[in-house]
Structures are given as structure tokens and as C-alpha cells.
Amino acid sequence: MFQARGYAVHSATTPLVPFSFTRRDTGPNDVRIEILYAGICHSDLHQARNDWSNSLYPMVPGHEIVGRVVEVGSDVQKFKVGDYAGVGCLVDSCRQCSACRENLEQYCEEGPTPTYNGKERGSEQLTFGGYSDQIVVEERFVVKVAANLDLKAVAPLLCAGITTYSPLRHWKVGPGQKVGVIGLGGLGHMGVKFAKALGAHVVMITTSPGKGQDAARLGADEVLISTDAAQLAAHAGSFDFLLDTIPVGHDLNPYMALLKRDRTMALVGVLTDTEPLAGVSVIIGRKSVAGSAIGGLAETQEMMDFCAEHGIVSDVEVVQIQGVNEAYERLLKNDVKYRFVIDMASLADA
Amino acid sequence: MFQARGYAVHSATTPLVPFSFTRRDTGPNDVRIEILYAGICHSDLHQARNDWSNSLYPMVPGHEIVGRVVEVGSDVQKFKVGDYAGVGCLVDSCRQCSACRENLEQYCEEGPTPTYNGKERGSEQLTFGGYSDQIVVEERFVVKVAANLDLKAVAPLLCAGITTYSPLRHWKVGPGQKVGVIGLGGLGHMGVKFAKALGAHVVMITTSPGKGQDAARLGADEVLISTDAAQLAAHAGSFDFLLDTIPVGHDLNPYMALLKRDRTMALVGVLTDTEPLAGVSVIIGRKSVAGSAIGGLAETQEMMDFCAEHGIVSDVEVVQIQGVNEAYERLLKNDVKYRFVIDMASLADA
Structure with a gap:
């Protein structure tokens, strides 16, 4: 000792x-x-x-x-x-x-x-x-x-690094895919860097319009402001993978609508309760809400x-x-x- | 006409x-x-x-x-x-x-x-x-x-048939697997029959102790009463797949604890809101809540x-x-x- x-x-x-x-x-x-x-x-x-x-x-x-x-x-x-x-x-x-x-x-x-x-x-x-x-x-x-x-x-x-790298690898993110990283903080900024380095088209999804410039600097190809219903609608059904880094309880349903059929949103930030998940959010399009730990x-x-x-x-x-x-x-x-x-x-x- | x-x-x-x-x-x-x-x-x-x-x-x-x-x-x-x-x-x-x-x-x-x-x-x-x-x-x-x-x-x-058959096939249910069918109704009774015919070890998961005899007749190998905490604990982390046929909003978290790592629970019955999903229910064990339609x-x-x-x-x-x-x-x-x-x-x- x-x-x-x-x-x-x-x-x-x-x-x-x-x-x-x-x-x-x-x-x-x-x-x-x-x-x-x-x-x-x-x-x-x-x-x-x-x-x-x-x-x-x-x-x-x-x-x-x-x-x-x-x-x-x-x-x-x-x-x-x-x-x-x-x-x-x-x-x-x-x-x-x-x-x-x-x-x-x-x-x-x-x-x-x-x-x-x-x-x-x-x-x-x-x-x-x-x-x-x-x-x-x-x-x-x-x-x-x-x-x-x-x-x-x-x-x-x-x-923060391995928590975002691991799900991107597990769900095989790579070139030709459109990947969304939800939440721009300690986890999210790493998610953007890794998804970009893995070859994906990366969309930073945030509630904060002010984060757009930073997202671009980190490597994001696009920014989607998730409080803007028109932007959500324009991206509906277009994502191959979503990495949800939000650390507090929130509504998953608007993000699930962004996924293509048979695709997954992985939670990595929220250990506590989310808001209620609508069955239709996963049933229509056979989608998944998954999680990943470090x-x-x-x-x-x-x-x-x-x-x-x-x-x-x-x-x-x-x-x-x-x-x-x-x-x-x-x-x-x-x-x-x-x-x-x-x-x-x-x-x-x- | x-x-x-x-x-x-x-x-x-x-x-x-x-x-x-x-x-x-x-x-x-x-x-x-x-x-x-x-x-x-x-x-x-x-x-x-x-x-x-x-x-x-x-x-x-x-x-x-x-x-x-x-x-x-x-x-x-x-x-x-x-x-x-x-x-x-x-x-x-x-x-x-x-x-x-x-x-x-x-x-x-x-x-x-x-x-x-x-x-x-x-x-x-x-x-x-x-x-x-x-x-x-x-x-x-x-x-x-x-x-x-x-x-x-x-x-x-x-x-009812295709709604339960399709997810069992999509998630490759077969021999050597322990599969739970949650809820014994129009969908659930078909889920038990199909999972059994596909070769799985089938557990009927229900809130109703009275349904045990019927479950056995339908082909279930075991019955798990989901209101019994001791039974839930005994089956924790042991299922390869769960088919959730409950048609109304309910708490997913106790069922998620039944899954092995990297496994999926598929919702087929509930189109409306579930109760809040805890992030830890999917993050610990990299599990998935998915859905499937007919x-x-x-x-x-x-x-x-x-x-x-x-x-x-x-x-x-x-x-x-x-x-x-x-x-x-x-x-x-x-x-x-x-x-x-x-x-x-x-x-x-x-």
C-alpha cells in the first residue's frame, strides 16, 4: 500500500x-x-x-x-x-x-x-x-x-470517445450512410468526429441553432434543428443510424420518424427514463430503439x-x-x- | 360494379x-x-x-x-x-x-x-x-x-398469424433459443404456436395465473407470471427473444430485464404510447426495443x-x-x- x-x-x-x-x-x-x-x-x-x-x-x-x-x-x-x-x-x-x-x-x-x-x-x-x-x-x-x-x-x-465509437462500429456505420448525432456535448462532439472519420454523411441534430457553425467545424455535413417541424419533416425516413447522446429524459418519437425502415437509434447518454415511446414509432418500419454502454x-x-x-x-x-x-x-x-x-x-x- | x-x-x-x-x-x-x-x-x-x-x-x-x-x-x-x-x-x-x-x-x-x-x-x-x-x-x-x-x-x-410469424422469422427464432411471448390473446396464442413450431423453448409470459393450463395446451414449455417479482428475477437475462403482444400501453422495463445481452423485444400489439422506457433498460446489455407490423x-x-x-x-x-x-x-x-x-x-x- x-x-x-x-x-x-x-x-x-x-x-x-x-x-x-x-x-x-x-x-x-x-x-x-x-x-x-x-x-x-x-x-x-x-x-x-x-x-x-x-x-x-x-x-x-x-x-x-x-x-x-x-x-x-x-x-x-x-x-x-x-x-x-x-x-x-x-x-x-x-x-x-x-x-x-x-x-x-x-x-x-x-x-x-x-x-x-x-x-x-x-x-x-x-x-x-x-x-x-x-x-x-x-x-x-x-x-x-x-x-x-x-x-x-x-x-x-x-x-466519451469509446461510448460513441462502439455503437457506430457495432451498427456498422460507414460510407454511403446518412448518420445523425443527436445532442452536441461531450459525447455528441465525439460522435460527429467518429461518424465522419468512418465515412458517413453526418447530420448534427440539435435544439440549438447556434451550434451549427461548431458542428461544421467538428465535421458535420449538415445541421438539423430538431425543434423545427419543417426540418424534421424534410429529413423523415432518411437516416441509416441515429446516435442519441442526450443525457436527460426526452421524447424519442420525433427522432424515430427520421429513421429508414429496419434501422436503429442507439441511446448512449440517458440512463434514466425517457418519455413514453409510441408503439407506432417502432412498429411502422420495423425500427429499433437500442442502447450501448462504453x-x-x-x-x-x-x-x-x-x-x-x-x-x-x-x-x-x-x-x-x-x-x-x-x-x-x-x-x-x-x-x-x-x-x-x-x-x-x-x-x-x- | x-x-x-x-x-x-x-x-x-x-x-x-x-x-x-x-x-x-x-x-x-x-x-x-x-x-x-x-x-x-x-x-x-x-x-x-x-x-x-x-x-x-x-x-x-x-x-x-x-x-x-x-x-x-x-x-x-x-x-x-x-x-x-x-x-x-x-x-x-x-x-x-x-x-x-x-x-x-x-x-x-x-x-x-x-x-x-x-x-x-x-x-x-x-x-x-x-x-x-x-x-x-x-x-x-x-x-x-x-x-x-x-x-x-x-x-x-x-x-394475428402473420403479425406474430413475421417477427419470429425476422429475428431468426429457432431451436436452442428461449423465447418469451408476452400476453395471451389473439396475437399471443399464435405467437406461442409459431415459436414452438419453429423449435424454440417457449415461455408464455402473462399477468394471469389462470392461463397456465391453456398456455401448455398451446405449446408453451413454461409459464412466467409477470406480476411475480421472484419469477421475473429467476428468468432475468435468460431470453433470446421476446414477442410483446400486449395491445395497450404498459411498462416495457421489467420485460427488458429478461433479455440476454444483444437481444431484442419486438412490439406487435401496442400502437399507442408505452410507459417511459428507462435508458438503462437498453444501454446495459446493448438491448433493443423493436417493432414489427404484419x-x-x-x-x-x-x-x-x-x-x-x-x-x-x-x-x-x-x-x-x-x-x-x-x-x-x-x-x-x-x-x-x-x-x-x-x-x-x-x-x-x-
């Missing part, structure tokens, strides 16, 4: 404050990572404030982690000291179930071990996330990060390699750890383009 | 009454059918009472039609006088769109022509359905019915042939046309096992 430092929240109603805690020593299959950057995911805020009624305190949030390997266990094969490495939402899983055997650890039938707000497998020890100076993770749950990428802008790929480790590595090849990173605003509570308040107002990333070097001043 | 007789409803609040009207003469590609039996579909009742706000009066309901061919046009190839024939929910479509070209006329992008409560293509002439003595339909929209089947019990195959003509013929081969028909209660209003009232109370069929010979006494 060694002493680690970070920021933690101690209850649903208190701010993040400096926190000291212990982490396990580097085991034979582990890598110890000095954390350089940690992205702020909307789910950090949900869990810090116990919005999902499953919070464990003290909680050190952060599951978009990029850093430098500072120690490797004796059996580690993929990493050496000095490598750049990433850790996402998961740090362990059962490894036995059909999902784990298919490299879909995020759907582990016994429940994967979350990077924070969980417990180490077979233990009461809480897991602590990326708002901290170091983390120790088994190499199977660590991905390699290419040195040619802007590291601070890589961090959000570990959650990605497995193999696919996360594939995404990282894809990003290195295509020069894809997130659009980020860097903050210091001392400003994390203010960043949460701005996130609540969608006042970020498009992801906050904490420069963990600032922790030295905490 | 010739004079036809049937029963019609003239407004949302009046009963079905005897009605005389004209039908077109038999064109070169048409067959004229003497109607022997007409099933009563729940949607007949919805449309008679304008529940979907799209009713056209006078309305002669009925889209589960079985009869005998009494005249064929000069270019008709599939039928000869004396053949048994069936007509379902559609009597025309555009024939040009991608759906029509793929034999999925039910998803015709210009909208198929319904057997009743619609208008003939390019005309203001209302279409009139099966609660009548004869019907004239282009042969493309007529299926052949094998003489070895019990004709009165064949009628519901034209809607079937195309080629698949309807395939189903008829499948039924002839496997000896599958509906469980019906035969009524006289004079009792149709009483049958509607009983249908509202689910007081039928499992489909009313009108013996159209009774029309001679009307």
Missing part, C-alpha cells in the same frame, strides 16, 4: 475537497500510472451528487484517465516504464462470463468493477478514480496511448489506435483541480466546449 | 348494422372471393370506434378474410375458380418503393392501401373489409389457402404454407354476423379464446 492524493466528495451535498488515501502496491500484472489528465464526465457529477442512488463515499471521481507508466509488475507484457497509458470506466470484471469471454467486459454478467464508486472484486475496499495523482490497474484494463496525440485531449476518449478493452484500444491514425481527440477546456467544483457548476449549464479536463499537475499545489 | 352486402358502422358511437354497397367488377388481375369467414381483430374495434382518430365512415371492418374464389380475371395466374383464398390487412401498395420491391408491402413508403378504413389508390372510393359477402382483390394481394386446414380457424392467420404478401403465403405443413390454425369461437356487436363487447373484456370469427353464411339471414 502507498499513500495517494486526490480530491474526493464525502456526501451528496458537499463539494470536492483534498483527500489522502491508500492504493494497493503494484502486483505482478499491474501497472502504476502517474495521472497527467483526468476528464470530467457528466456521470462524475451524477455520482458525486448521488443522482443514481448508488453512491459510495468517500468518492474520488474520474474515469477518463491519461498518464505515464511509472512502474510495471513482473508479469506485465504490454507496458514499460515511460509509456503513455489510459484507463477508462472499468478496472476489473469477472473474466469468466460470456461477455468477458467476448471482450465485452462492460457487460460482464457479474457486473464490472467501476474505476470509482465501486468495490474491488471480493473486497470491501472502495475503488478511487482519476482525480488523483496515481492509480494502479491490472494491465488488461489499461490501454496504450500513442505519443503523437495531445494527451490532455485524449483523456475524454476513455469514456466499450470493451479490446475495442477501447482499437478506438485509441483509430484516433492516432486519424488525428482525433476531444475538444477540451483544461482546468486546475482547485477549480473542479466551479467546473461542475458550469457543466450543469452545458457551459463547456466540449469536455473539461483536469490538469493533475495542479494537485501539487493543493 | 356489383351490389355487395355486409355490416358497417356509421360513426364512432353506433353499432354495426346491415349495409349495402358496391364493389368493383373483377378486373384482369383480380379475383372475386365469396367470403366464408372473417376474423374479428382488436383493431377492428379500435377503428370502428375511432380510437386512432383516423376512421372513415361508413366502415365495413374485417381484414382476416377466408373464402372461395368465384371469379378470376383474364390475366390471373395463381388462382382458379373454387380455390380457397385469404385476404389480410392490405389490398394494394405503390409497388415501386424499396419496401414494395423487397416484398415488404406493409411498409410501403407511400402507405399501403388497407383492406378497410382506407381509400382505393388514386381514388376517393372507400375500401370495405371482410364483414361482407364478397370482395374483389388483385391476385398479388391474395394468398392461397390449403384445403386441408379448418377454414374458420384459418381466418385469423391473415392478421408481413408482406410473400411472407404471408410462406406462413400459410407453414401452417398447412404443421397443422397450425387459430383457436376460434364462431359467431353469427348478427352477434358482432355483442362479440365486440366481449372482446373488450378479453372474453374470447382466442379469436372471434364471423361465419359469413349468417349474412344470408340478415
Whole structure:
């Protein structure tokens, strides 16, 4: 065990404050990572404030982690000291179930071990996330990060990136397809970049007319303002795939009308209730409302390699750890383009 | 034109009454059918009472039609006088769109022509359905019915049958799979029969403990009482496919928890709003809520042939046309096992 430092929240109603805690020593299959950057995911805020009624305190949030390997266990094969490495939402899983055997650890039938707000497998020890100076993770749950990428802008790929990349791949988005990305935030801006890089004709679907220029810069070929009934009607029945990144409950039916027959809209942002779904929205045209959660480790590595090849990173605003509570308040107002990333070097001043 | 007789409803609040009207003469590609039996579909009742706000009066309901061919046009190839024939929910479509070209006329992008409560293509002439003595339909929209089947019990195959057969085939239900049929009514009892005949392990999922014995008789291997939390928990994550035949708005989430990862629940009964869908119900396990509408003509013929081969028909209660209003009232109370069929010979006494 060694002493680690970070920021933690101690209850649903208190701010993040400096926190000291212990982490396990580097085991034979582990890598110890000095954390350089940690992205702020909307789910950090949900869990810090116990919005999902499953919070464990003290909680050190952060599951978009990029850093430098500072120690490797004796059996580690993929990493050496000095490598750049990433850790996402998961740090362990059962490894036995059909999902784990298919490299879909995020759907582990016994429940994967979350990077924070969980417990180490077979233990009461809480897991602590990326708002901290170091983390120790088994190499199977660590991905390699290419040195040619802007590291601070890589961090959000570990959650926002893989969450949008995985469904685009699963539903085989590619050239010749018209793909809509609904909602322009941390997830949506990555969805636009990936869908474009995969060769699709990309339509950014947003309620905000002001986001059009940004959408074009991110790679969108068109912008569809979803509050405009005429625009919705003009695009009816024309989409091959929709990626719905809206993080709060909303009406799915107007979007379902945009899909071609036999096509799918995948939800990735909303864990809570949507508004009522009309049966006719799926029955007429044999359409599907599906969902997708992050990605497995193999696919996360594939995404990282894809990003290195295509020069894809997130659009980020860097903050210091001392400003994390203010960043949460701005996130609540969608006042970020498009992801906050904490420069963990600032922790030295905490 | 010739004079036809049937029963019609003239407004949302009046009963079905005897009605005389004209039908077109038999064109070169048409067959004229003497109607022997007409099933009563729940949607007949919805449309008679304008529940979907799209009713056209006078309305002669009925889209589960079985009869005998009494005249064929000069270019008709599939039928000869004396053949048994069936007509379902559609009597025309555009024939040009991608759906029509793929034999999925039910998803015709210009909208198929319904057997009743619609208008003939390019005309203001209302279409009139099966609660009548004869019907004239282009042969493309007529299926052949094998003489070895019990004709009165064949009628519901034209809607309840194809509505359940098509999704079971589309989602490739077969041996080695555990399939749930939700709701035991006109659709559900056909879903059980087809899923069993396709080789699946079939679980009847119902709120009514009393339906267990019937489910077994229909071919179900197990019965799951969906109001019993312990039974739901015992079956969690175990189904390869769910066919949801419930005809009214309901909560989808408890059923979604029954599915394995990457599997689908198909809605076929509810055209109106469901209760709110939780994002987590599809995101965790990458599941899908889909829908399916009846079937195309080629698949309807395939189903008829499948039924002839496997000896599958509906469980019906035969009524006289004079009792149709009483049958509607009983249908509202689910007081039928499992489909009313009108013996159209009774029309001679009307």
C-alpha cells in the first residue's frame, strides 16, 4: 500500500475537497500510472451528487484517465516504464462470463468493477478514480496511448470517445450512410468526429441553432434543428443510424420518424427514463430503439489506435483541480466546449 | 360494379348494422372471393370506434378474410375458380418503393392501401373489409389457402398469424433459443404456436395465473407470471427473444430485464404510447426495443404454407354476423379464446 492524493466528495451535498488515501502496491500484472489528465464526465457529477442512488463515499471521481507508466509488475507484457497509458470506466470484471469471454467486459454478467464508486472484486475496499495523482490497474484494463496525440485531449476518449465509437462500429456505420448525432456535448462532439472519420454523411441534430457553425467545424455535413417541424419533416425516413447522446429524459418519437425502415437509434447518454415511446414509432418500419454502454478493452484500444491514425481527440477546456467544483457548476449549464479536463499537475499545489 | 352486402358502422358511437354497397367488377388481375369467414381483430374495434382518430365512415371492418374464389380475371395466374383464398390487412401498395420491391408491402413508403378504413389508390372510393359477402382483390394481394386446414380457424392467420410469424422469422427464432411471448390473446396464442413450431423453448409470459393450463395446451414449455417479482428475477437475462403482444400501453422495463445481452423485444400489439422506457433498460446489455407490423404478401403465403405443413390454425369461437356487436363487447373484456370469427353464411339471414 502507498499513500495517494486526490480530491474526493464525502456526501451528496458537499463539494470536492483534498483527500489522502491508500492504493494497493503494484502486483505482478499491474501497472502504476502517474495521472497527467483526468476528464470530467457528466456521470462524475451524477455520482458525486448521488443522482443514481448508488453512491459510495468517500468518492474520488474520474474515469477518463491519461498518464505515464511509472512502474510495471513482473508479469506485465504490454507496458514499460515511460509509456503513455489510459484507463477508462472499468478496472476489473469477472473474466469468466460470456461477455468477458467476448471482450465485452462492460457487460460482464457479474457486473464490472467501476474505476470509482465501486468495490474491488471480493473486497470491501472502495475503488478511487482519476482525480488523483496515481492509480494502479491490472494491465488488461489499461490501454496504450500513442505519443503523437495531445494527451490532455485524449483523456475524454476513455469514456466519451469509446461510448460513441462502439455503437457506430457495432451498427456498422460507414460510407454511403446518412448518420445523425443527436445532442452536441461531450459525447455528441465525439460522435460527429467518429461518424465522419468512418465515412458517413453526418447530420448534427440539435435544439440549438447556434451550434451549427461548431458542428461544421467538428465535421458535420449538415445541421438539423430538431425543434423545427419543417426540418424534421424534410429529413423523415432518411437516416441509416441515429446516435442519441442526450443525457436527460426526452421524447424519442420525433427522432424515430427520421429513421429508414429496419434501422436503429442507439441511446448512449440517458440512463434514466425517457418519455413514453409510441408503439407506432417502432412498429411502422420495423425500427429499433437500442442502447450501448462504453466499450470493451479490446475495442477501447482499437478506438485509441483509430484516433492516432486519424488525428482525433476531444475538444477540451483544461482546468486546475482547485477549480473542479466551479467546473461542475458550469457543466450543469452545458457551459463547456466540449469536455473539461483536469490538469493533475495542479494537485501539487493543493 | 356489383351490389355487395355486409355490416358497417356509421360513426364512432353506433353499432354495426346491415349495409349495402358496391364493389368493383373483377378486373384482369383480380379475383372475386365469396367470403366464408372473417376474423374479428382488436383493431377492428379500435377503428370502428375511432380510437386512432383516423376512421372513415361508413366502415365495413374485417381484414382476416377466408373464402372461395368465384371469379378470376383474364390475366390471373395463381388462382382458379373454387380455390380457397385469404385476404389480410392490405389490398394494394405503390409497388415501386424499396419496401414494395423487397416484398415488404406493409411498409410501403407511400402507405399501403388497407383492406378497410382506407381509400382505393388514386381514388376517393372507400375500401370495405371482410364483414361482407364478397370482395374483389388483385391476385398479388391474395394468398392461397390449403384445403386441408379448418377454414374458420384459418381466418385469423391473415392478421394475428402473420403479425406474430413475421417477427419470429425476422429475428431468426429457432431451436436452442428461449423465447418469451408476452400476453395471451389473439396475437399471443399464435405467437406461442409459431415459436414452438419453429423449435424454440417457449415461455408464455402473462399477468394471469389462470392461463397456465391453456398456455401448455398451446405449446408453451413454461409459464412466467409477470406480476411475480421472484419469477421475473429467476428468468432475468435468460431470453433470446421476446414477442410483446400486449395491445395497450404498459411498462416495457421489467420485460427488458429478461433479455440476454444483444437481444431484442419486438412490439406487435401496442400502437399507442408505452410507459417511459428507462435508458438503462437498453444501454446495459446493448438491448433493443423493436417493432414489427404484419408481413408482406410473400411472407404471408410462406406462413400459410407453414401452417398447412404443421397443422397450425387459430383457436376460434364462431359467431353469427348478427352477434358482432355483442362479440365486440366481449372482446373488450378479453372474453374470447382466442379469436372471434364471423361465419359469413349468417349474412344470408340478415
